[in-house]
Amino acid sequence: DINPDIIRRFQDKEQDEITRLIKGETLLSFQVIFPKILLLIVMFISLLTSSFVCLNYIKSPATARLKTIKGMFFPSFFSIYIASSLITLIPIVAVVLLGNFLFLLPFVENLWIVCLILILTISINVLLGMGVSYLIKDKTLTLLVSIFMLLFLLFFSGFILPIERMGASPAKIATNFPGNIGTDALNKLLFYDQPFSSLKINIISLMIILFLLCSLILFIKKIREI
Numbered sequence: 554d555i556n557p558d559i560i561r562r563f564q565d566k567e568q569d570e571i572t573r574l575i576k577g578e579t580l581l582s583f584q585v586i587f588p589k590i591l592l593l594i595v596m597f598i599s600l601l602t603s604s605f606v607c608l609n610y611i612k613s614p615a616t617a618r619l620k621t622i623k624g625m626f627f628p629s630f631f632s633i634y635i636a637s638s639l640i641t642l643i644p645i646v647a648v649v650l651l652g653n654f655l656f657l658l659p660f661v662e663n664l665w666i667v668c669l670i671l672i673l674t675i676s677i678n679v680l681l682g683m684g685v686s687y688l689i690k691d692k693t694l695t696l697l698v699s700i701f702m703l704l705f706l707l708f709f710s711g712f713i714l715p716i717e718r719m720g721a722s723p724a725k726i727a728t729n730f731p732g733n734i735g736t737d738a739l740n741k742l743l744f745y746d747q748p749f750s751s752l753k754i755n756i757i758s759l760m761i762i763l764f765l766l767c768s769l770i771l772f773i774k775k776i777r778e779i
Contacts, residue, residue, distance in 0.1 A: 583656055584656050584657070584658055584744075585744075587652050587656055587658060588736050588739035588740055588743060589710070589711070589712055589736050590712075591645075591648055591649070591652065591739070592674060592710075592732045592735050592736050592739070593707070593710060593712060593732070594644070594645065594648055595641070595645055595671065595674050595675055595678060595732075595735075596674075596678050596703065596706055596707075596710075596732055597703060598641050598644060598645070599637065599638070599641040599675045599678035599679045599682065600678045600679070600681055600682040600699060600702070600703060601682065601699060601703075602637050602640050602641050602679075602682070603633070603634075603637035603641075603678070603679040603680070603681075603682030603683050603686070604682040604683075604685055604686050604695055604696070604699050606633055606636055606637045606640070607633050607637070607682065607683045607686035607687065608686050608690075608692050608695060610629070610632075610633055611686065611687075611690055611779060612692070616779075626774070626775075629779075630683075630770075630771065630774060633683060634676070634679055634680070634683065637679045637682070637683070638672075638675055638676065638679055641675050641679065642675070645671060645675070649667065649671075658743050659743060659746075660743070663742050663743070666742055666749060666752065667739070667742070669756065670735050670738050670739060670742075670752075670755075670756070670759070671735075673731075673735070673756065673759040673760065673763055674731055674732065674735040674759065676763055677731045677759065677762055677763050677766060678731075680763070680766045680767055680770050681702070681766070682699065683770055684766070684769065684770045684773055685698050685699055685702065687770065687773045687774050687777050687779055688773055688777065690777070690779075706730065706732065709723070709726060709727040709730055709733075710727070710730065710732050710733065710736075711727060711733060711736075716728060716733070729758075731759060731762050734755050734758050734759055734762075735755070735759065737755055738752050738755035738756065741755075
């Protein structure tokens with residue numbers, strides 16, 4: 554007769570191995586989607602924050618007085634940009650630390666490259682929110698347009714529908730979205746340990762988008778006389 558204690562011991566050992574395997578697969582699945590979730594959080598927080606900060610500036614009584622001072626065009630623009638970016642950075646830093654220590658992703662080991670990618674992505678979304686606020690200048694309508702814009706960006710982010718399952722034209726558009734460019738750069742850095750040289754195309758693409766968007770927002774601000 555087999556000792557029941559021996560059978561129980563082997564059963565417990567097998568159960569522990571299965572439990573560790575399930576935990577490992579669960580952690581891996583969270584690690585894979587974490588960069589995309591991080592960029593989605595960046596998109597939501599930065600776009601909404603910049604919209605509200607810019608609207609508060611536009612509706613502020615001090616804005617009319619500032620318009621009488623020469624040379625306030627660029628300082629007012631950059632003050633909104635810097636304030637929105639700093640407000641956005643606080644929760645994003647918490648999410649990055651969560652990914653580093655809880656999901657064991659090497660954010661801290663590649664800190665300066667991660668910061669560069671996140672700052673570029675945050676800046677693009679902040680400028681989008683500022684552009685909507687400059688163009689509309691109404692709180693209710695700006696909020697509605699911002700929500701529709703977020704839904705549009707979410708749909709093309711590849712989070713709901715994978716880019717590989719899209720048609721040729723939508724997939725081409727989605728691939729060149731700033732969020733997907735940033736996600737691709739983070740995936741190369743975190744999962745494949747690619748050097749900075751392999752990320753140059755992604756970073757240059759984000760810089761070009763940022764420059765073009767900044768020029769467009771300054772043009773909107775000029776014609777709207779804000």
